[in-house]
Amino acid sequence: MLQKLGLFIFLAAFMLFVGTLGMNNYTLTNEILEKNFKEDALLDAKIELASMVDQNYSNSYTFTAELSEGINQLNKVYNAQQAWDKKIYEDTILTIVKSSANGYLVDNKGIMFLLTFGLAIFGALLFIIPEAQKPAGIKNNGIYFNPAMTRKWLGIGIGTFLILFYIALYFKPQYIANWTMLVDPVSKLINGGEASRWFMYGFLYTISVLVMGIRYIIKYRHSKYQIFRTLSIMFFQTCIAFILPEIMSNLNLPSADLKNMWPLDYSFFFNYRIDKLLASGAFGIFLLVWGIVLFVVGVPVMVYFFGKRWYCSWVCGCGGLAETLGDPFRQLSNKSLKAWKIERYLIYGVLAFAIIMTIGVLYTYFTGSYNLLGFIPTESLKSSYGFLIGSIFSGVVGTGFYPLMGNRVWCRFGCPLAAYLGIIQRFKSKFRITTNGGQCISCGNCSTHCEMGIDVRAYAQKGQDIVRSSCVGCGVCSAVCPRGVLNLENAETGTRVMIAPDVLLGNLMEK
Amino acid sequence: MEHVVIIGNGISGITAARHIRKQSDCKITVISGETDHFFSRTALMYVYMGHMKFEHTKPYEDWFWEKNRIELKRAWVKTVDFEEKKLYFRLPNDTDDKEAKVGGSISYDKLILALGSTPNKFGWKGQNLKGVQGLYSYQDLESLEEITPQIKKAVIVGGGLIGVELAEMLHSKEIDVTFLVRESSFWNAVMPPEESVFISRHIKENHINLKFSSELDEIIGDENGQVKAIRTKSGEEIECQFVGLTVGVSPNIGLLKVPQGNMIGREKPAFVLGVGGIKLNRGILVNEYLETNIPDVYAVGDCVEHENPQVGRKNIEQIWYTGRIMGETVARTICGKPTKYQPGIFFNSAKFFDIEYQTYGQVPAELPVDTKTFYWEHSSGRICVRINYQADSAERRPKAVTGVNTFGIRMRHEVWDEWISSGKSIEYVLENLPKANFDPEFFKQYEKEILEKYNAETGSSLTLKSKKGLFSKIF
Numbered sequence A: 001m002l003q004k005l006g007l008f009i010f011l012a013a014f015m016l017f018v019g020t021l022g023m024n025n026y027t028l029t030n031e032i033l034e035k036n037f038k039e040d041a042l043l044d045a046k047i048e049l050a051s052m053v054d055q056n057y058s059n060s061y062t063f064t065a066e067l068s069e070g071i072n073q074l075n076k077v078y079n080a081q082q083a084w085d086k087k088i089y090e091d092t093i094l095t096i097v098k099s100s101a102n103g104y105l106v107d108n109k110g111i112m113f114l115l116t117f118g119l120a121i122f123g124a125l126l127f128i129i130p131e132a133q134k135p136a137g138i139k140n141n142g143i144y145f146n147p148a149m150t151r152k153w154l155g156i157g158i159g160t161f162l163i164l165f166y167i168a169l170y171f172k173p174q175y176i177a178n179w180t181m182l183v184d185p186v187s188k189l190i191n192g193g194e195a196s197r198w199f200m201y202g203f204l205y206t207i208s209v210l211v212m213g214i215r216y217i218i219k220y221r222h223s224k225y226q227i228f229r230t231l232s233i234m235f236f237q238t239c240i241a242f243i244l245p246e247i248m249s250n251l252n253l254p255s256a257d258l259k260n261m262w263p264l265d266y267s268f269f270f271n272y273r274i275d276k277l278l279a280s281g282a283f284g285i286f287l288l289v290w291g292i293v294l295f296v297v298g299v300p301v302m303v304y305f306f307g308k309r310w311y312c313s314w315v316c317g318c319g320g321l322a323e324t325l326g327d328p329f330r331q332l333s334n335k336s337l338k339a340w341k342i343e344r345y346l347i348y349g350v351l352a353f354a355i356i357m358t359i360g361v362l363y364t365y366f367t368g369s370y371n372l373l374g375f376i377p378t379e380s381l382k383s384s385y386g387f388l389i390g391s392i393f394s395g396v397v398g399t400g401f402y403p404l405m406g407n408r409v410w411c412r413f414g415c416p417l418a419a420y421l422g423i424i425q426r427f428k429s430k431f432r433i434t435t436n437g438g439q440c441i442s443c444g445n446c447s448t449h450c451e452m453g454i455d456v457r458a459y460a461q462k463g464q465d466i467v468r469s470s471c472v473g474c475g476v477c478s479a480v481c482p483r484g485v486l487n488l489e490n491a492e493t494g495t496r497v498m499i500a501p502d503v504l505l506g507n508l509m510e511k
Numbered sequence B: 001m002e003h004v005v006i007i008g009n010g011i012s013g014i015t016a017a018r019h020i021r022k023q024s025d026c027k028i029t030v031i032s033g034e035t036d037h038f039f040s041r042t043a044l045m046y047v048y049m050g051h052m053k054f055e056h057t058k059p060y061e062d063w064f065w066e067k068n069r070i071e072l073k074r075a076w077v078k079t080v081d082f083e084e085k086k087l088y089f090r091l092p093n094d095t096d097d098k099e100a101k102v103g104g105s106i107s108y109d110k111l112i113l114a115l116g117s118t119p120n121k122f123g124w125k126g127q128n129l130k131g132v133q134g135l136y137s138y139q140d141l142e143s144l145e146e147i148t149p150q151i152k153k154a155v156i157v158g159g160g161l162i163g164v165e166l167a168e169m170l171h172s173k174e175i176d177v178t179f180l181v182r183e184s185s186f187w188n189a190v191m192p193p194e195e196s197v198f199i200s201r202h203i204k205e206n207h208i209n210l211k212f213s214s215e216l217d218e219i220i221g222d223e224n225g226q227v228k229a230i231r232t233k234s235g236e237e238i239e240c241q242f243v244g245l246t247v248g249v250s251p252n253i254g255l256l257k258v259p260q261g262n263m264i265g266r267e268k269p270a271f272v273l274g275v276g277g278i279k280l281n282r283g284i285l286v287n288e289y290l291e292t293n294i295p296d297v298y299a300v301g302d303c304v305e306h307e308n309p310q311v312g313r314k315n316i317e318q319i320w321y322t323g324r325i326m327g328e329t330v331a332r333t334i335c336g337k338p339t340k341y342q343p344g345i346f347f348n349s350a351k352f353f354d355i356e357y358q359t360y361g362q363v364p365a366e367l368p369v370d371t372k373t374f375y376w377e378h379s380s381g382r383i384c385v386r387i388n389y390q391a392d393s394a395e396r397r398p399k400a401v402t403g404v405n406t407f408g409i410r411m412r413h414e415v416w417d418e419w420i421s422s423g424k425s426i427e428y429v430l431e432n433l434p435k436a437n438f439d440p441e442f443f444k445q446y447e448k449e450i451l452e453k454y455n456a457e458t459g460s461s462l463t464l465k466s467k468k469g470l471f472s473k474i475f
C-alpha cells in the first residue's frame, strides 16, 4: 500500500520533471546577446538572430530550436572563414536559453525543485524502505516477470529515456536548460552560482547513487560485505566526486575528482588541464602528481592486494552508478562465450586507443607538432576519442543501455581503466573467488546475476577458482548462491586454483 | 567405432558423456524425453520464482554438444532389448505406453542408464486429479506455472527438501500454503530435534502454515476433476486448489518393467530376474563399478541402488553430486580403466527460505551409541551449529569429530573433509573453527561464542587458535 503510494508519487514527480522542459516562456533580448557573445561575433549574432529578439515564445522547443538553428548558421560561416575562435558552443547556447527564460519555473525554482526532485526522492524512498520489513535474504522474486528488468516495454522505455538524456546532455544541452534551472537553488547553496549542465548531471547522479544505494543496502542487508561496499560507493560519489570539487573551486583551487584517474579520466593529460594545474601552484602540482601516482603506483599495489574491486565496486563513480541505479538490470548481461570474445576485443581496443591518443596528446604538448610519427593527427585522435569513447560509449551506451545489456556495459566492454586493472588482477593479484569443494549444484544463480557476464557456474561446478580480469568483485554471485559455494578472498597469489582439478572434492577415486 | 548410448540427460548421464568424450573418441548419444538439453533440475524453483529463466539453468551453451561430438536425441525410450543391444523409442503420441508399436530403434555397444527418479505417489484417492502434482521434471514446472493463476490456497504433503522449495515457490506468488507433515516436527527423521525445531520455526516465520502429525487421507475433486480440498487422517478438511505431493522420490525404473511382448516380438519383459533380465530392486542394482548384472550395461545417478554401499553411505542416494561422481567414475570404467565408485566423506547442502544449511560427515537424527554431540544456537534463532564426535570411551579415535550441521554459517568443505577423515578431536576442531569459516568478508564470526559454550558445558578452557582465511594457512 505504502509502496504503491510511493511509486505513484515518484511517477508523478517524474512526469512533472519531464514536463518542466516545456514550462517557461522565452524572450531573447539584446542585453542577453551582448552578455554572451564576444565583441567580434556580437554584430553577426544580432543580425542573424534579429527576428528572434524581443519576441515572446511560449514554446520552449520552438525557441531553442530556432536559436540553435541561427547559431548553427553563424558557426557555418565561421567554419568557412576558418575563424575557429569565434565559434559558439553548446554551453553558450545553454546560457542564452537560460537567461531568456521567464515564467513560473524561473520565479519558483525552489518550489519546483521540491516538487520534482524532492517528491521523486520521497516517493522512491517510500517505495524502497518498506522492503526492509521482509526477512533479510536474497529476494529476487519476480525479476523475470518485471517488464522493466527483462527488456520488455518498460525496460525499452527507460533505456530510450536514458539514451535521449545523454544525447541531450552531451550534445544539445540547450534543450534541457530547464533541468539545470531546477537545481539552481542547490548550486547556489553549494557554490554560489547557477547550475551548469555538469552540476545538474552530477547532482542527479549523486541522488541516484544515494537513493538506489539505500535500495541496494536494504536488498542485500544480510551481507555486511554488500553494506560496507555500498556505503563506500555512496561516500565516494557524494563527498569526493560531487562536493569536494565544488569546495575546491569555491576556494579558487583547480577542482578535481580525486578518485578519478587516467585512462578513465581520459583528458587528464590534455594541454589545457596540465597548463591549468601547473599554473595553480603547489596544489596544482600535487593534483598532477596525485593523478599520476594513482594509476602508476596505486592501481598495481591495490589490485595486487585486493583485486580490481577496490576501485570498480568500492570507489569508482561509473561502477557506483552501475551497482546502485543499475542493480535491477544486472541479470541482463550476456553470459555467452561469444560475448566474452567481443568483450576482450573491445575493451583492450579502447585501452590501446586511450594510450595512443594520450601519447599523441603529450607528444603535441611537448613538441608542438600535431602529427605523431609524422602521420597520426593528434587533434583528431583526441576529439574522436572524446566523442566516440568519452561521450557515446561511456554515457549514451554505457548508461543508456542498462535496461538492454545490463548495468556494466561500459565497465565490461569499454572502460580502459577496467582493462588495465583487469590485466593486473588476472596475472598478479591475491584476489580470487574460491569455490567450495563439491557443493555446487550448477543451479546458475551466480552466472545469471553476475553483472560482468562471467559464467561463474562454469568454474564453480568444476571446482576451479574464478580468476577473471573482468570480475569487479561485487560479491553478488557469492550472495545469491544458495549453497554457499562462492567466496571472495585474498591470499598468496600461488594458491589460486587456475586449472580445474581432475576430480572434485568428495570423489575419492584416484586423481 | 564403439557406440555408447546414455539414456537420461541429467547430471549423471551428462557427466558420464563429458568425461567419456575427454578420454575417448567413441560415438556418444544421449537420449532424453524431457528436454533437448541438459538443465539443472535444482534450479526449477528459481525459474518459477522469476530469479532466472529456463535458459539460465543450462550449464552449457547449446553449441557445446555438437562441438564435443555428443549427439543428443530427444525421445522417450520405451524398452530395451538387452540381448540384441537395442533401444526402442516411444511413438510421439504414446504417452502412457499402452501402445504396442514403437517408433524406431537404435543400437548400442555400451549402455548407461541414467534415468533419474520419479516423485512418489502412495495411491491416495484423488491423486490424479487436476491440480495435484509433484515437482521433479520440466513438465512439472510447466504445469505448475499454468495452474498458478487459479491457486489461492495450496496444500503440500510431505516435509522434505523439495516440499520446502515448493512452499517457498508458492509463497512467492502470495499463495496461502499449508504444509502437511506426518512427523511431529519438520524433517525429524533426518535432523536432530533442535535443528528440526529450528527449521520449523523459520518455515513458520515465513507464514507457511505447518501442520505436524497430520497425514493425507484423501484428495477431493470437484465436478470438473479439479482438486478442491483435501482431508487428513484426523478428518480435517482443507480447501485448496493445488496439492503438491513431495513425499520423496523413487528410482525411475518403469521403463525396465514394460513387458516387451509384441513390441519387439519377444514375450519377455526386460527386467526378468535371472537370465537375460536386468536386476532391479527399488533401483537398478549395481556393483562398485556401477555395472549392472548385464554386460556392457551400466547405471548411474538417482536410478541406482548400490548392492554394496560404502560405509557411511546409503544404497540409494538421490543427490546432485553423487550423480556427478557416478558419471565421472563410470566414464573411466567405460574407457578401459575400471574404477570403483568411491564417494568420500558425506556432505550436502540446502536452503530453507533464507537460511542456508550445510552438512559434512554423519549427523543422524538419533545420536548413535558412543557418540556425543555439541549444539550451539545463536540468540537470533537463525544460526546454529552442531558437531558430533566420538565419546572418550570409543574404541577407535576417541573424541574424533564425525559430523557437523551448520545453519546460517557457511563452512569450508575442504577443511571439514580433512578434519573428519583424519579424525581431528572436538577440541582441536573448536579451537580451529575459524579455519572452516567460509562466510563472506566482514561477516560477524561466532567461533568464540561457540567455543565458550563448549567450555561452559564441559568445564574445559579451550581458546581459539587460528583465524578465518584461505586454506593455504591451514595445512
Ligand SMILES: Cc1cc2nc3c(=O)[nH]c(=O)nc-3n(C[C@H](O)[C@H](O)[C@H](O)COP(=O)(O)OP(=O)(O)OC[C@H]3O[C@@H](n4cnc5c(N)ncnc54)[C@H](O)[C@@H]3O)c2cc1C
Residues within 6 Å of the ligand: A441, B007, B008, B009, B010, B011, B012, B013, B031, B032, B033, B034, B035, B041, B042, B043, B044, B045, B075, B076, B077, B078, B114, B115, B116, B117, B135, B136, B137, B162, B165, B252, B255, B300, B301, B302, B303, B318, B319, B320, B321, B323, B349, B350
Ligand atoms: C526440485 C528439486 C530440487 C533438488 N534440489 C537438490 C539439491 O539442492 N541438492 C541436491 O543434491 N539434489 C537436489 N535434487 C536432486 C537432484 O536434482 C537429483 O539427484 C539429480 O538431478 C539426479 O540426476 P540424474 O542424472 O540421476 O537424473 P535426472 O536428472 O532425473 O535425469 C534423468 C533424465 O532421464 C530422462 N529419462 C528417464 N527415463 C527416460 C526414458 N525412458 N526415455 C528417455 N529419457 C528418460 C528423464 O526425463 C530425465 O531427463 C533436487 C531435485 C529436485 C526435483
Ligand code: SF4
Residues within 6 Å of the ligand: A433, A449, A450, A451, A452, A453, A454, A456, A466, A470, A471, A472, A473, A474, A475, A476, A477, A478
Ligand atoms: S564474478 Fe561475482 S563478484 Fe565478480 S563481477 Fe561477477 S558477480 Fe560480481
Ligand code: SF4
Residues within 6 Å of the ligand: A439, A440, A441, A442, A443, A444, A445, A446, A447, A456, A457, A460, A461, A480, A481, A482, A483, A484, A485, A486
Ligand atoms: S549459485 Fe552456487 S550452487 Fe548455483 S551454480 Fe553458482 S556456485 Fe553453483
